[in-house]
Amino acid sequence: GRVVLSGPFAQCQSYFEGIGFPCPTGFNIADYLVDLTVKASEQEVSQRNSQPSSSTHSVHDGVPRTGENHSEQPNTDRLAPPTAGPAHTSREEVNSSAPNKSLLEQGAEFFMRKMRAGNSGPTAVDAFPKDVHLDALVKTYAESEIAKHVKQEITSTTVTNGTQANGSGQMRDVTEETNVLRGRRRASWATQFKILSGRAFKNLYRDPALMTAHYVASIVIAIVCGLLVHNVTNDIPGFQNRLGFFFFTLSLFGFACLSSLGLFANERILFMRERANGYYASGTYFTSKVLFDVVPLRVVPALVYGSIVYGLVGLVPSIAQFWKFLLALVLFNLTAASVVLFVSIAIENTAVAGLVGTLIMLENLLFAGLLVNRNAVAPYLDWLFSLSFFHAAYEGMLVNELRYLTLKERKFGVDLDVAAAAILSSFGFQAQAFWWPDMITLGILCATMLILAFLWLHFFVKEKR
Secondary structure, eight states: OOOSOOSOGGGHHHHHHHTTOOOOTTSOHHHHHHHHHHHHHHHHHHHHHSOGGGOSEEEETTEEEESSSOOSSOOGGGBOOOOOOOSOOOHHHHHHHOTTSOHHHHHHHHHHHHHHHHOOSOOTGGGSOBOOOHHHHHHHHHTSHHHHHHHHHHHHHHHHHHHHHHSSSOOOOHHHHHHHHHHHHOOOHHHHHHHHHHHHHHHHHHSTHHHHHHHHHHHHHHHHHHHHTOSOOSSHHHHHHHHHHHHHHHHHHHHHGGGGHHHHHTTHHHHHHHHHTTSSOHHHHHHHHIIIIIHHHHHHHHHHHHHHHHHHHTOOOOHHHHHHHHHHHHHHHHHHHHHHHHHHHHOOOHHHHHHHHHHHHHHHHHTSSSSSOGGGSOGGGHHHHHTOHHHHHHHHHHHHHHTTOEEEEEETTEEEEEEHHHHHHHTTOOTTOSIIIIIHHHHHHHHHHHHHHHHHHHHTOOOOO
16 A cells, blocks of 8 residues: 555656666566565565574565665665575475464465465566565655655645635535535436447447347248238138238237347446446437447347348338338337336336236237227226237228228129228228327337336446445
8 A cells, every 4th residue: 555656657767767777679668567565565474483593684664775885875885686586386395494484474475475476477576686675666666756746736625626615725525525426427418328329339239149130030030031922812711811921910019029138137236337437428328329239239130030031021112102111110119118118117027027018018918909909808907908019900901901902802703892991991901090199109109118218227227325
């Protein structure tokens, strides 16, 4: 805990050159200082354990002396060839060489010898035949101009802060001073967002397994579905295939969103500590998390999947219907991801959060409209369909595909023409519902869950001490 040097880095090398310990050419100054202080500590332990009569050096009041005419300034009088010894020293050798040493002293000497022997190559300190005394280094710094200048700065800063606080020269309260320093040192919103976004992006490409799995799965499953339900026909079997295809697509992306449960859980402790220390605000962290963690995993895979599967399945060959299909899929994916994000923030236990997220997905899936007919449900349960993001997306996709489609079926020699919209109505779907209430509901649910997730993050996720 003693100070050998505290000051500007630019003065470091010149300071040690002035006191007789220049850094050799080709050595890093930081490594040199580590070697210098370690060797000084080793010399101090050796001096304390040596007998006064067996050495010309003695330690009195923490200041090394050499005879009666010893000078207090660190000079070349301390030069002495380093003692050669074996590269490795065992614990038994330490104990046998100093039987009168205490256990603590033996352990300290053994540790420092091991540190010195651990480096197989030459060190910067080994280039000088000097005995380095830690007490001399400490005293020399204490009497230097650098130390005096640092003390003056500390004193002037203390008086200035105290005068600004109460006008009487007294020190500020520690909590108040800490808050002031935090407020002054906090970076701007743009800087915070830039740094946090860069960190989130680096985490993605440093560990690309999750993102790669989403992209590969989207491509492979799109091809499989396209080959399985290839060029659907405009008849009753084709109608059934469309219902099953849309239901499978939403189930795939809905349950895939559960992989986002670990995105915040892995950073919960880090976020609490950094936010508590005033590094950034909750808003910048949350925004960067949504844009660079949620969007790459939820928007891009949905667009890739939809672009591949739409033509292979043989859905309505219209540009407008194609973009509406992608819009419904992306909005559904974002809504499901926002729900999972809220669950991961609100529930600290990852296992419990996974269970709750799965139950939420199953509940919304149950009220999507395929498994349970909305017209057959009691009126007081109708709100469950209105709040189901599965139902909103499923109904939107069906209406976008089947609103103007006429199904042609030939049974028992009779040609039947049935409007697909009529079958949708019998299933409990609104044949004219796409923008309202389906897409509007998805947008409202997505925004609501993101707001709730941010509020919970800001007010309830805090470090407890």
